[in-house]
Amino acid sequence: MRLKEGLTVRKVGDDYVIVAPEQGMVDLSKVYSLNETAAWLWDELDGKDFVVSDMVELVRNQYDVEDIDDTQLIHDMQELIEFFKVNDLLLTE
Amino acid sequence: MIEKTLYYNIADLQLEITLPKESDLSIILPNFQPFLSDFISDKPVSCRVYFSLVDLDFDRENSTLLSDISIIWGDRFTFHETEDFYWTLIQYGSDPSKYWKMRSSKDFKLNTIYCGNIGDKKNNFISWYCMVAFAQSALLHKCILIHASVVTNDKFGYAFLGKSGTGKSTHSRLWLAYLQGFNLLNDDNPAIRVTNDSILIYGTPWSGKTPCYINDVRPLKGLVRLKQAPYNLFEIRKNKDALLALLPSCSAIRWNKNLYSTLVNILIDIINLTTIAELQCLPNESAAKLCFNELNKE
Numbered sequence: 001m002r003l004k005e006g007l008t009v010r011k012v013g014d015d016y017v018i019v020a021p022e023q024g025m026v027d028l029s030k031v032y033s034l035n036e037t038a039a040w041l042w043d044e045l046d047g048k049d050f051v052v053s054d055m056v057e058l059v060r061n062q063y064d065v066e067d068i069d070d071t072q073l074i075h076d077m078q079e080l081i082e083f084f085k086v087n088d089l090l091l092t093e
Numbered sequence: 094m095i096e097k098t099l100y101y102n103i104a105d106l107q108l109e110i111t112l113p114k115e116s117d118l119s120i121i122l123p124n125f126q127p128f129l130s131d132f133i134s135d136k137p138v139s140c141r142v143y144f145s146l147v148d149l150d151f152d153r154e155n156s157t158l159l160s161d162i163s164i165i166w167g168d169r170f171t172f173h174e175t176e177d178f179y180w181t182l183i184q185y186g187s188d189p190s191k192y193w194k195m196r197s198s199k200d201f202k203l204n205t206i207y208c209g210n211i212g213d214k215k216n217n218f219i220s221w222y223c224m225v226a227f228a229q230s231a232l233l234h235k236c237i238l239i240h241a242s243v244v245t246n247d248k249f250g251y252a253f254l255g256k257s258g259t260g261k262s263t264h265s266r267l268w269l270a271y272l273q274g275f276n277l278l279n280d281d282n283p284a285i286r287v288t289n290d291s292i293l294i295y296g297t298p299w300s301g302k303t304p305c306y307i308n309d310v311r312p313l314k315g316l317v318r319l320k321q322a323p324y325n326l327f328e329i330r331k332n333k334d335a336l337l338a339l340l341p342s343c344s345a346i347r348w349n350k351n352l353y354s355t356l357v358n359i360l361i362d363i364i365n366l367t368t369i370a371e372l373q374c375l376p377n378e379s380a381a382k383l384c385f386n387e388l389n390k391e
Contacts, residue, residue: 008354
């Protein structure tokens with residue numbers, strides 16, 4: 001899978017957000033919030049093809065998560081992917 | 094055609110207008126008159142507008158319709174993109190095939206307007222075209238036009254945002270009536286400019302229904318989104334909520350990634366440098382006083 005192109009994570013005060021301008025006629029532009037880990041992951045994954053295990057590996061290398069097992073991490077990453085999907089933030093094939 | 098070129102100093106940016114020599118812009122665009130200026134060599138010309146007496150050849154077949162929604166022009170407005178230009182069209186008269194046109198480079202720096210004979214009366218189409226062009230081109234100079242009503246005292250400007258009909262103008266008038274030393278700077282479309290570590294708010298030639306075209310500037314004290322309520326409640330907005338308070342009042346064209354992204358970056362600078370708040374309010378004296386006092390708390 002791949003993240004939708006042309007979207008940038010920005011820091012606004014304490015929050016990380018993605019502003020997605022609507023490209024249709026009616027302005028339904030949206031602002032999404034990400035937590036710090038998701039924001040970091042977005043930057044890492046942007047423009048690349050990736051699978052869940054890539055995300056787990058990235059998080060393992062970046063964060064101190066030794067006491068979290070793979071099952072839990074995979075579950076968390078799948079939740080994030082689900083969030084991207086529901087909000088139309090993944091590139092559709 | 095013998096032409097002349099005039100310069101208007103708006104938000105410390107220069108708008109350059111070139112038109113037939115015999116046309117009198119003091120009559121056609123009286124709202125621009127307070128902004129008329131000599132050319133200033135050390136201020137950027139952010140936007141050039143050229144009036145063509147010859148119709149512009151719009152290739153509809155090879156264009157994409159981006160929008161046909163305009164609160165001001167209704168069904169008469171369409172906005173298109175071709176390979177090299179944006180086209181802002183307004184149908185005029187009763188013949189649906191006749192349009193006034195503005196052809197703009199993708200950064201809106203270079204604009205050509207065809208609107209038949211420019212005439213010799215006040216022309217709101219031309220004023221609006223210039224606003225569209227100026228607003229988009231100004232983004233690249235860290236300047237936005239924002240839908241707001243603004244009051245000033247001798248120290249600061251205070252801007253009120255909100256959906257149409259919320260009572261922005263009414264709230265400004267409450268400040269003028271019940272707080273000392275305040276005047277209206279602009280009632281619809283002021284400009285905000287981010288400079289090195291400070292934010293300035295400027296009057297512009299565009300002020301909606303209120304003829305208030307004041308060429309003046311103040312440091313911006315705060316931006317307050319108004320909502321009607323049966324009580325008065327002032328709350329600071331930070332972080333994402335501050336962005337959500339500002340975004341609906343701004344108008345970068347969202348089909349242009351570069352301009353839109355620039356707008357969001359400017360808004361983030363504004364959020365970092367000034368107070369953003371929401372005021373749920375009644376149209377009364379205590380709403381104005383509450384708002385003023387909260388914004389001036391240290």
